[in-house]
Amino acid sequence: MTGLRLMAVHAHPDDESSKGAATAAKYVAEGNEVLVVTLTGGERGSILNPAMDVPGILDRIEEVRREEMAAAAKALGVQQRWLGFVDSGLPEGDPLPPLPEGCFALVPLEESTEALVRVVREFRPHVMTTYDEMGGYPHPDHIRCHEVSVAAFEAAGDPERFPDAGEPWTPSKLYYNHGFSAARLELFADEYARMGEPFPMQDWLDRIRTYAKERGDIMGRVTTQVECGKYFPQRDDALRAHATQIDPNGIFFAIPLEMQQRLWPTEEFELARTRVRTAIPETDLFAGIDDTDEDPDR
Numbered sequence: 001m002t003g004l005r006l007m008a009v010h011a012h013p014d015d016e017s018s019k020g021a022a023t024a025a026k027y028v029a030e031g032n033e034v035l036v037v038t039l040t041g042g043e044r045g046s047i048l049n050p051a052m053d054v055p056g057i058l059d060r061i062e063e064v065r066r067e068e069m070a071a072a073a074k075a076l077g078v079q080q081r082w083l084g085f086v087d088s089g090l091p092e093g094d095p096l097p098p099l100p101e102g103c104f105a106l107v108p109l110e111e112s113t114e115a116l117v118r119v120v121r122e123f124r125p126h127v128m129t130t131y132d133e134m135g136g137y138p139h140p141d142h143i144r145c146h147e148v149s150v151a152a153f154e155a156a157g158d159p160e161r162f163p164d165a166g167e168p169w170t171p172s173k174l175y176y177n178h179g180f181s182a183a184r185l186e187l188f189a190d191e192y193a194r195m196g197e198p199f200p201m202q203d204w205l206d207r208i209r210t211y212a213k214e215r216g217d218i219m220g221r222v223t224t225q226v227e228c229g230k231y232f233p234q235r236d237d238a239l240r241a242h243a244t245q246i247d248p249n250g251i252f253f254a255i256p257l258e259m260q261q262r263l264w265p266t267e268e269f270e271l272a273r274t275r276v277r278t279a280i281p282e283t284d285l286f287a288g289i290d291d292t293d294e295d296p297d298r
C-alpha cells in the first residue's frame, strides 16, 4: 500500500534511529509519508561518543542535536517535527534527585497532549507508534512519551477534546516499539558460538536474559514483525548522524549488518490499540487500513 501516513512519536532526538528506524525508511521508500515527532530537544543528553567529547560541542549541544536530527531524518527520508518540550534528563542516585523544573515529564499531561493532538490533526496519520507503559526503558521522558501518545491517540478524533487544536482526525492504529528482544540476541550469540568467536554483546545478553526470566521475553508481546533488512544501512546512517550520542565503535554496530539481515531482518511492534479489523500476527503496520476510507471532501 502507498499514500498512507505513519507518525512515530519519540522522546529525544536519536530515539527515532534506534527504534523502528528501518521500518520508517521502508514505508517512505514504498511511497508513504512518515513523520517523526520529537517531544524534547534532548538538551540534557551527555556526550556518549568519546570522539565528539571535544571543546565547543557541549556549549552548543542544543544546536548540535538539531543538526544531528536533521541529518538523521535525511538518512531515513522522514519528515520531522519538534514539539518543543525540555528534556527531563535521566535522574541518577539514591535517593533519586527531583526532576528539573519545567522539564517535559513535569508538564501537565493535558498540555503536552494538546500539543501532540495538534500535530496529529495536521498530519492525519493512519498509524502512530510510541513506547510501551514502561517506556521501553525507564527514562521519565520515555514513560511520558507513552502517556502522551496514548492520550493523543484517544483524543485526536473527539471534537469535544481540544477544540482549538484543529479539525478532529482519528488515527486507526497505535503500536509500541519493541527493540530489545532476548530471542534476537540469543540467535546472534548462537551464530558467534558456531563461528567459535566471543559474542560482542554478551553483557547485553546477560542483562536481557535476567529481564526475560523475570517478565518473559518481549517477543511474547510482539504482534507485528515488519521485514525491513534492506533498510538497515539507512538505519545505521541515521544512528551515526547522532554523532554526540552514538559511538560508531559501540554496541549498536557490534553485529555485522550482513548477519543481522540474514538472521533477523525485521523490526518488532505490539499492536496496542486498533479501530480497524486485522489478523495477528501481522507483517505490516498498515494492515487492515483501507485508504478509501478517507473523507472525499478533504
Ligand SMILES: [Zn+2]
Pocket (backbone or CB within 6 Å): 011, 012, 015, 139, 142
Ligand atoms: Zn530517549
